[in-house]
Amino acid sequence: xxxxxxxxLGKELHIVFDGSKETDAWLGLQQGIEEANTQGKxxxxxxxIANFNDLASIQDxxxxxxxxARSALRNSELATKYPNIPVFAVLPSSSAQSxxxxxxxxxxxxxxxxxxxxxxxWRAEHPNGNGRAQLWHYTFRxxxxxxxxxxxxxxxxxxxxxxxxxxxxxxxxFSDVAAKNANPSTQLLNPKETSTLAFDGQKGVDLNFNSExxxxxxxxxxxxxxxVSEISIEKINTLRDANSxxxxxxxxx
Amino acid sequence: MQINKKxxxxxxxxxxxxxxxxxxxxxxxxxxxxxxxxxxSVLDGNTNQVISTIAVGKRPRGVGISPDGTEVxxxxxxxxxxxxxxxxxxxxxxxxxxxxxxxxxAVHPNGNIYISNEEDAIASVYDPxxxxxxxxxxxxxxxxGVAISPDGTKxxxxxxxTNLLHIIEIPSHNILHNVVVGARPRSAAFxxxxxxxxxxxxxxxxxxxxxxxxxxxSQKVSLGDARAKPKDILVNKDGSKLYxxxxxxxxxxxLDEKELKILNSISVxxxxxxxxxxKDGTVLYTTDGVDHQVSVIDTTLEEVSATIPVGKFPWxxxxxx
Numbered sequence: 001x002x003x004x005x006x007x008x009l010g011k012e013l014h015i016v017f018d019g020s021k022e023t024d025a026w027l028g029l030q031q032g033i034e035e036a037n038t039q040g041k042x043x044x045x046x047x048x049i050a051n052f053n054d055l056a057s058i059q060d061x062x063x064x065x066x067x068x069a070r071s072a073l074r075n076s077e078l079a080t081k082y083p084n085i086p087v088f089a090v091l092p093s094s095s096a097q098s099x100x101x102x103x104x105x106x107x108x109x110x111x112x113x114x115x116x117x118x119x120x121x122w123r124a125e126h127p128n129g130n131g132r133a134q135l136w137h138y139t140f141r142x143x144x145x146x147x148x149x150x151x152x153x154x155x156x157x158x159x160x161x162x163x164x165x166x167x168x169x170x171x172x173x174f175s176d177v178a179a180k181n182a183n184p185s186t187q188l189l190n191p192k193e194t195s196t197l198a199f200d201g202q203k204g205v206d207l208n209f210n211s212e213x214x215x216x217x218x219x220x221x222x223x224x225x226x227x228v229s230e231i232s233i234e235k236i237n238t239l240r241d242a243n244s245x246x247x248x249x250x251x252x253x
Numbered sequence: 254m255q256i257n258k259k260x261x262x263x264x265x266x267x268x269x270x271x272x273x274x275x276x277x278x279x280x281x282x283x284x285x286x287x288x289x290x291x292x293x294s295v296l297d298g299n300t301n302q303v304i305s306t307i308a309v310g311k312r313p314r315g316v317g318i319s320p321d322g323t324e325v326x327x328x329x330x331x332x333x334x335x336x337x338x339x340x341x342x343x344x345x346x347x348x349x350x351x352x353x354x355x356x357x358x359a360v361h362p363n364g365n366i367y368i369s370n371e372e373d374a375i376a377s378v379y380d381p382x383x384x385x386x387x388x389x390x391x392x393x394x395x396x397x398g399v400a401i402s403p404d405g406t407k408x409x410x411x412x413x414x415t416n417l418l419h420i421i422e423i424p425s426h427n428i429l430h431n432v433v434v435g436a437r438p439r440s441a442a443f444x445x446x447x448x449x450x451x452x453x454x455x456x457x458x459x460x461x462x463x464x465x466x467x468x469x470x471s472q473k474v475s476l477g478d479a480r481a482k483p484k485d486i487l488v489n490k491d492g493s494k495l496y497x498x499x500x501x502x503x504x505x506x507x508l509d510e511k512e513l514k515i516l517n518s519i520s521v522x523x524x525x526x527x528x529x530x531x532k533d534g535t536v537l538y539t540t541d542g543v544d545h546q547v548s549v550i551d552t553t554l555e556e557v558s559a560t561i562p563v564g565k566f567p568w569x570x571x572x573x574x
Contacts (some may be wrong), residue, residue: 147414198458206436
């Protein structure tokens with residue numbers, strides 16, 4: 001791949017995907033890039049998938065992100081190796097405690113532990129229900145979710161899942177920041193910026209990262225293939241572990 | 254005999270002029286699209302009573318009136334068409350196809366209508382007299398709000414998912430400016446001198462003021478209410494105030510045009526969405542979706558003077574005045 005920056009065709013921005021191309025995350029990433037380029041053509045920006053070998057030759061590191069659909073350990077390695085590049089972790093880690101605390105890892109998905117707590121809470125309130133917390137569901141219609149689901153299905157030829165939404169959201173977030181800033185990656189490494197992004201994830205509210213760099217978002221409860229409830233950010237926050245490693249580190253910083 | 258014939262012809266002409274003027278007279282009726290009622294409620298603006306409910310097709314949203322007042326247009330989203338209503342007879346007189354998922358639109362002073370086609374990422378221009386497509390304009394994802402400058406030289410289109418306001422020249426339909434605004438821009442409105450355009454951004458909760466010539470944001474303000482998800486926006490008659498429908502905040506925000514300072518908020522029904530201001534500027538109608546009602550606001554007192562139950566989930570509103 002030949003990489004150039006700031007060509008006559010517009011500024012290029014690079015997205016490195018770390019994960020299998022057989023996954024839903026890869027499909028979500030591609031959807032995100034297609035939509036980012038739809039926006040980009042009006043703003044003279046072009047989003048390109050790069051690979052790790054390309055990173056050395058990319059001059060403009062401030063316009064590059066890594067989207068990781070790998071393990072927490074791998075995310076930690078990436079964060080250490082590329083300290084000035086935001087690493088979007090799109091798969092849920094097992095718990096907040098198990099996450100590496102790095103200033104450049106941005107967690108799109110809550111931990112499995114939080115998802116399970118939300119599920120448990122909902123089931124306690126609905127003893128006859130069998131609902132489970134999810135980030136997304138292909139039947140979601142509100143807040144223009146129907147349009148996103150339709151676009152995704154048209155391109156990917158399958159319904160949008162949690163992992164595909166998560167990877168789509170990582171790219172959308174990047175393109176939203178790039179539309180307003182010349183150095184989007186630098187902005188994404190600034191906690192003041194990430195805590196006030198007001199990102200539109202098509203979930204009806206503005207989404208921002210907390211001090212542990214997790215994207216705060218409403219969750220859906222899906223029971224037998226039907227969305228039966230939406231759990232608010234405020235309610236989910238009451239279930240968080242006050243003593244998680246990253247929170248302690250963030251407080252110290 | 255000759256004189257009698259002349260008088261007769263003059264009388265005939267007078268009758269025709271009388272009939273024409275009465276047929277096209279402004280009725281003061283208010284047309285409200287009911288998104289989930291698949292209908293249009295027609296209100297008598299004097300009595301605040303529903304005088305008719307017209308079936309128009311599935312998911313009617315945008316509504317507007319022809320410059321000569323002879324026709325009311327309704328975007329019927331799921332049926333992919335515009336329904337044309339006779340404002341006197343209160344019946345659908347024809348329909349025409351207008352691309353996928355028409356949502357909001359604006360009527361140009363020359364009679365053409367500019368429609369956002371949400372799923373195609375285009376704005377399309379139609380001649381409603383014959384339903385012919387005149388042009389399509391490529392815009393960002395999920396285009397929604399459409400506004401035409403009073404001088405007829407510009408159209409502004411918001412694209413919700415790409416956070417852009419497109420300022421487009423008429424008649425060339427070249428995009429002059431792509432302005433990055435807050436998340437999920439919904440609606441736009443021009444100042445009376447066509448030099449300024451105002452935009453609401455639903456997710457960021459902002460009102461943004463843009464210089465039309467330069468395409469630069471001159472001011473923006475957050476409504477400062479977590480529940481405020483602004484949708485429709487209008488400029489008052491003398492241009493000194495903006496009215497903003499606050500969505501789930503269930504309020505109309507009144508802003509000072511110069512500084513975008515919030516002057517007042519008026520409580521209305523749940524999920525307030527559409528706005529229409531009477532020609533004399535004294536009455537503001539709001540569609541309160543979740544309450545299935547229209548609120549009528551006295552703009553002098555800035556108070557709700559009446560609420561009118563309409564169909565399911567009212568969306569858009571237009572006044573035949």
